[in-house]
Amino acid sequence: MSTSLVRATLLAGAALIGTGWVQAYAWEPTKPIEFIATAGPGGGTDNLARVVQSAITKNKLLDQPIVVSNKGGGSGAEGYVYGKSQSGDPYKVIFGTSNAWTQPLVSKVSFKHTDLTPIAAVASDEFLLWVKQDAPFKTAKDYVEAAKSGDFKMAGAQSKDTDETLTRMIEKAAGIKLTYVPFKSGSEAAVQLAGGHVTSHVNNPSESIGQWRGGTQRPLCVFNSKRLPEGPKITATESWHDIPTCVESGLNVPLYNQPRTIWLPGGVTPEQVAYYVDLLKKVQQTPEWKEYIERSSQTSEFVTGDAFKAFMNEDFERNKKVAAEQGWLVSN
Amino acid sequence: MENISELMHGFEVALTVQHIGLMLVGVLLGILVGVLPGLGAPNGVSLLLPLTFGMQPVSAIILLSSMYWGALFGGSVTSILFNIPGEPSSVATTFDGYPMARDGHPTKALATAFGSAAFGALVGVVLITLLASWVAKAALQFGPAEYFAVYFLAFASFIGMGGSPPAKTLVSLSIGFALAAVGMDTVSGSVRLTMGVDELVKGVSFVVAVMGLFGIGELLLAVEDESASIKGVASKVEWREVFRTLAGLPRHGWALLRSAAIGCWMGITPGGPTAASFMSYGVAKRFSPRRANFGRGEQEGIVAPETADHAAGTSALLPMLALGIPGSATAAVMMGGLMIWGLNPGPMLFIEQKDFVWGLIASMYLGNVVALALVLLTVPIFAAMMRIPFYIITPLILIVITVGAYSVSNSYLDVVLMMGFGVLGYLFKKLHYPLAPLVLAMVIGDKAEDAFRQSMLISKGSLGVFFSNGLVTTLMGIGFVFLALPILGQIRARRTETRPAL
Numbered sequence: 001m002s003t004s005l006v007r008a009t010l011l012a013g014a015a016l017i018g019t020g021w022v023q024a025y026a027w028e029p030t031k032p033i034e035f036i037a038t039a040g041p042g043g044g045t046d047n048l049a050r051v052v053q054s055a056i057t058k059n060k061l062l063d064q065p066i067v068v069s070n071k072g073g074g075s076g077a078e079g080y081v082y083g084k085s086q087s088g089d090p091y092k093v094i095f096g097t098s099n100a101w102t103q104p105l106v107s108k109v110s111f112k113h114t115d116l117t118p119i120a121a122v123a124s125d126e127f128l129l130w131v132k133q134d135a136p137f138k139t140a141k142d143y144v145e146a147a148k149s150g151d152f153k154m155a156g157a158q159s160k161d162t163d164e165t166l167t168r169m170i171e172k173a174a175g176i177k178l179t180y181v182p183f184k185s186g187s188e189a190a191v192q193l194a195g196g197h198v199t200s201h202v203n204n205p206s207e208s209i210g211q212w213r214g215g216t217q218r219p220l221c222v223f224n225s226k227r228l229p230e231g232p233k234i235t236a237t238e239s240w241h242d243i244p245t246c247v248e249s250g251l252n253v254p255l256y257n258q259p260r261t262i263w264l265p266g267g268v269t270p271e272q273v274a275y276y277v278d279l280l281k282k283v284q285q286t287p288e289w290k291e292y293i294e295r296s297s298q299t300s301e302f303v304t305g306d307a308f309k310a311f312m313n314e315d316f317e318r319n320k321k322v323a324a325e326q327g328w329l330v331s332n
Numbered sequence: 333m334e335n336i337s338e339l340m341h342g343f344e345v346a347l348t349v350q351h352i353g354l355m356l357v358g359v360l361l362g363i364l365v366g367v368l369p370g371l372g373a374p375n376g377v378s379l380l381l382p383l384t385f386g387m388q389p390v391s392a393i394i395l396l397s398s399m400y401w402g403a404l405f406g407g408s409v410t411s412i413l414f415n416i417p418g419e420p421s422s423v424a425t426t427f428d429g430y431p432m433a434r435d436g437h438p439t440k441a442l443a444t445a446f447g448s449a450a451f452g453a454l455v456g457v458v459l460i461t462l463l464a465s466w467v468a469k470a471a472l473q474f475g476p477a478e479y480f481a482v483y484f485l486a487f488a489s490f491i492g493m494g495g496s497p498p499a500k501t502l503v504s505l506s507i508g509f510a511l512a513a514v515g516m517d518t519v520s521g522s523v524r525l526t527m528g529v530d531e532l533v534k535g536v537s538f539v540v541a542v543m544g545l546f547g548i549g550e551l552l553l554a555v556e557d558e559s560a561s562i563k564g565v566a567s568k569v570e571w572r573e574v575f576r577t578l579a580g581l582p583r584h585g586w587a588l589l590r591s592a593a594i595g596c597w598m599g600i601t602p603g604g605p606t607a608a609s610f611m612s613y614g615v616a617k618r619f620s621p622r623r624a625n626f627g628r629g630e631q632e633g634i635v636a637p638e639t640a641d642h643a644a645g646t647s648a649l650l651p652m653l654a655l656g657i658p659g660s661a662t663a664a665v666m667m668g669g670l671m672i673w674g675l676n677p678g679p680m681l682f683i684e685q686k687d688f689v690w691g692l693i694a695s696m697y698l699g700n701v702v703a704l705a706l707v708l709l710t711v712p713i714f715a716a717m718m719r720i721p722f723y724i725i726t727p728l729i730l731i732v733i734t735v736g737a738y739s740v741s742n743s744y745l746d747v748v749l750m751m752g753f754g755v756l757g758y759l760f761k762k763l764h765y766p767l768a769p770l771v772l773a774m775v776i777g778d779k780a781e782d783a784f785r786q787s788m789l790i791s792k793g794s795l796g797v798f799f800s801n802g803l804v805t806t807l808m809g810i811g812f813v814f815l816a817l818p819i820l821g822q823i824r825a826r827r828t829e830t831r832p833a834l
Contacts, residue, residue, distance in 0.1 A: 010781065041378065041664040050672050054385040066380065071741060073534020074516030074523065078741075081530050107516065108523050110530035153790055159521030181476070181789045182519050184782070191655055197790070198474030205672075210678020328521075 004157070025278075026271035031091060032065045038079030038096040040072035043185055044125060044204055046305040048260050049095040052280070055288035075099065077109040077160045084115040088267040093119075093276065096261050097178035099161060102319045106160040106328040113312065115266050117240070119276050121259040122284065123293060124205045126228065127166055128219040129246065132193055140221045141250025143200070144174040154178045155198040163189075163275060165322050166202050166223065166256050172325075173252045176244065186294055193217050204258070205297035209234060221246035223256040228297060240297050260298070277304050339461055342690030345390060346698055354396040355695065356392060359703045362402020363710070369410055369418040369543055370736020373403035374661040381669050389673040390691040396669060397649070397695060399705040400662050401453065404645050408445045408638060409714050413438060414729055416547035420538050421605035421641045423771050424613040426546060428626060428633025435629050439570060443577035443708070444634045448588060450704040451581075452639035455592035456599065456646025457696045462683065467647075468654035470801055471600050475798045476786035481807035482598070482782035486607040487772065488814040490614035496766040499515040504765050511536050512781070519785045531745045538774055540737050540746045541753050545767055547733045548754025551726055553761055572617025574711050584635045587616055591636045595643025600651060603645040606775045610641030610768070618817070646696065653689060 035053055039045035046068075053066045071079035078101050079206060083094040083307025094116065101113040137143040146152070154170075159182040167180050181198055183189045186207035192198050194216040201208075202223075211217045213234055221244050222228055228240040246253050262280065264273065283289055284302060293300045303311055323329050345351075365376035377396050384392035407419040412429035425445060432441040459467065474482070491501060514525045515535030526532035581588070591612040598608035616636035617626045626633045645662075652663045655678065670677050675685055682689050717725070737750035760767050791797035799805045 037531055041374070041661070041668045043594070046668050050381070050668055053382060054672055057382060058385060068382075069742065070378070071534065075518075075521070077516060078531075078534035081533060085530075102385075107521055109533055159517075159519055161521065164521075179789055179792070183786070183788050184518055191472065193476060193653070195472035195475055210676045210680060213676070214679030216679065291674065295671075295676075330763070 025271065025275055029091065031093050032067060032189060033070045033093060035066055036079045036082060036092060037068060037070050038076035038094060041070050044206060045095050045097060045226040046070060049291040051288060052283055055283045055286040058288060059286050061282050075103065075161060077103060077117050080111045083263060083265050084111045088264040089265055090268045092265055094263040096219045096263065098315055100261055101316045104322050105320055106330060108330050111238050116263040117266055117268050117273060118308050119262040119273060120280055120302060121261050121308055122280060122302060123260040123298045123300055125258045125260060125298050127202045127204060127223045127256055128243065129200060129221050130193060130203055130208055130217050130219050131200050132196055132217055133215055137220065139249045140246050143220055144176060144251055147176040147178065148176050152178050153181055153198040155181050155183055155192050155201040157186045159183055160328050162258050163202055166327055168322055169253050169256065170251065176192060198255060205240065219243050221249040221251060223253055225255050231294065236295045259327060335461055338686065338690045339694060342694030345687055345691035346394065346694040351391060351394050354395045355702045358395045358398025359699065359706050362399035363707060366403035366406020366418055367409050368736060369416050369733055370539060370739050372539065373400050374665050376403055377662050377665045384669065385672065389675055390688050392669065392673055393692050394695040396666055397692065398699040400805060401699045404406035404642055405703050405707045412441045412445060412713060413718055414470050415550040416733060417542050417738045418576055420542060421609050423542055424609040424637035425634060427613065428630050432629035433718060438718045439573040439711055440577045441634060442711045442714060443574045444631055445638045446704060446707050447578045447640040448635040448639040450700055451588050452595050452642035452702045453646045456596055456643040457693065459596050459647055460650050460693055464650060464654065467600055467650055471651050471655060473803055474601055476783045478789060478804050478807065480780060480783035480787055481604045481785060481798060481811065482601055483776050484605060485807055485811040486611045486776060488811040490610045490772055491769055494710045500765045501769050505769040505773050508770035509777045512774050512777030518782050536749065537740050537746060540750045541774060542771060543733050543737055544750040544753025545757035547749065549761060551729065551756025552754060552758040557689035571712065574708060580784060584632055587632050587635050588639055591639035592643045595640035596647045599644035599647035605641045609638040612636040620634040624663050630651050652677060652781050653829065654679060707758065772795035786804050
């Protein structure tokens with residue numbers, strides 16, 4: 001036995017003792033991994049990528065370094081197009097939302113979600129209807145009644161994306177007309193609402209929790225079939241659980257949420273997919289993950305394989321319907 | 333003066349051996365990423381972010397913000413020495429910084445830039461300390477119409493001052509707008525001007541364009557001009573020169589104060605550091621008695637953009653902390669960090685996380701002092717780089733720019749684009765087209781467009797929205813005055829010319 005071999009064996013042994021347990025994988029990463037957030041820094045998708053990175057790093061779930069890079073150009077198309085171009089490379093993990101399949105419906109982008117390999121949907125983010133703190137409406141019903149005047153402005157992130165789709169669903173359900181004003185991000189929309197430049201927005205909880213606590217805006221209702229889970233008080237008197245569902249509150253949009261999705265490029269092997277599915281399952285057991293879910297008031301879920309594909313098809317059809325009604329569909 | 337006692341408490345938090353050490357490390361790393369074009373503060377901070385996961389939030393933010401200060405300072409170095417802006421916000425520094433360095437005064441140019449930058453940053457921090465809550469409220473007054481008015485004003489104050497023939501300015505401006513329009517459009521959600529190139533959906537990176545237009549363009553020109561380029565500039569490396577320059581800065585007191593005011597205002601509203609530096613340069617040129625000397629190495633032409641850049645960069649952190657809206661790309665990365673450390677940016681941060689907020693503010697004072705001391709120490713070293721002969725430094729610069737262009741978003745297309753922009757920059761210079769309007773249109777063109785169209789949506793198509801309240805009317809009014817001034821000046825000049833003939 002040469003000395004270098006001895007040293008290698010010793011090192012490997014030490015590594016095994018260090019991790020405490022051994023698990024054999026058909027495939028394991030042997031070089032650094034790049035996490036691609038299909039959004040700019042600071043947004044929900046970027047946050048997810050960085051939380052997963054921090055959970056893996058802190059809990060030593062992987063001994064390769066991870067780099068997060070933001071490719072948020074073109075409402076995330078930059079990241080997906082990049083993913084498509086990296087076919088067969090299992091060292092690129094793409095973090096996105098449902099826009100992986102909704103964006104190609106409404107914009108002339110050069111990718112389809114079938115160009116990528118789905119790993120899992122790991123969380124689902126809620127939407128709420130927010131108004132300015134001192135607005136006269138107390139319930140979604142008040143809001144709908146007042147909106148019949150026709151000069152309500154709904155701010156949202158991006159155009160023909162989730163926020164605008166939801167806005168159009170609200171219009172249809174309530175028989176009202178809203179002026180949709182697209183901004184670059186949900187946080188910009190929130191600031192515009194705080195300044196009174198628009199009437200409402202449909203931000204995710206994490207995008208507006210700061211403003212709710214700070215008393216500049218408040219949620220009227222949540223677009224879900226049931227109330228959000230019990231949790232700590234956010235303001236002096238209310239927790240997320242105290243916010244009624246939109247149906248309860250007089251606005252008949254029963255369910256709308258946004259899955260947080262994770263992908264590999266196309267052309268990777270089933271072993272590589274299995275490795276990441278397993279890695280992400282472990283991430284969901286970490287305290288960092290639990291803290292993230294609670295802080296951002298999302299619902300933790302783990303949908304992978306055929307279930308993920310079925311969910312994707314269902315959501316695809318739902319969005320396609322709205323897009324067709326609005327005349328947004330493009331032929332790619 | 334509750335804020336003052338809070339600040340004192342903040343200094344207690346920030347003034348520990350560990351935190352001073354973090355500042356030193358952060359600033360040094362920052363200078364490094366700032367000096368290397370293409371890397372820049374946002375990339376640097378985002379690379380460093382994972383290291384902070386295990387830290388206390390206040391230590392983490394001190395490290396990251398120190399890196400930000402270092403990068404802001406470092407970004408000016410290549411602009412001045414090689415005409416390559418490391419960051420969009422240091423483009424305006426090249427206008428006078430590079431000519432001054434080329435004429436044999438790199439030490440003076442660098443010291444001027446660092447000195448005024450530090451002053452700008454200081455004013456920004458003082459503003460945050462004293463007026464945090466008031467400023468946060470003022471920022472809320474800005475809706476789409478007001479944003480558009482701010483961008484309009486930035487255009488007007490820079491373009492209105494003229495210098496080049498109006499037709500050429502217009503051509504340059506239009507090319508800039510066209511480049512800004514490439515990629516996904518926020519308001520309509522459709523993809524524009526990608527000409528079948530998939531990757532262009534992300535738009536044309538501004539940093540890539542600037543490195544090509546200025547850096548490569550300048551190299552091409554220099555290759556042509558044999559006489560100037562064979563040997564390096566014989567610059568003296570003198571410590572005394574650094575101090576003499578710093579001691580002389582108060583002579584530009586008025587320019588410093590005015591530029592700091594412009595910077596703070598643009599940082600908060602958020603027009604951003606780039607718009608601030610251009611606007612400040614434009615205003616300085618208009619009001620300076622030595623107007624004709626601008627663009628040829630005038631000291632005030634360095635003071636104005638640098639002061640405004642740093643004042644804006646510093647005050648951009650305030651909307652992030654107070655409102656959760658980042659005023660710059662780097663602030664956006666840091667905001668991502670805040671959430672991972674378990675803090676929610678927003679109005680409650682000032683109440684619930686006093687240690688964090690005031691520790692950060694105190695570290696801004698200290699971090700900038702540390703950064704200034706470190707960069708001043710490096711001035712002679714950087715200035716000495718000007719003495720390296722052209723045939724050695726040129727290939728090095730080319731390599732650094734190429735790597736820089738690639739590292740912006742790990743894209744080969746960017747390298748090709750950068751080379752293309754180099755040729756464009758060369759042609760512009762040869763044909764005497766101004767580059768600055770193109771750059772300005774590229775940086776704030778799409779923001780101005782978004783703001784205009786958002787305003788139109790809100791007002792249902794009425795232009796009256798730009799005169800609907802005192803704030804927006806005032807901004808638009810000042811903008812029109814700036815636009816009209818050169819025309820009025822020309823009319824007056826013509827009158828005085830024609831009068832004797834009558």
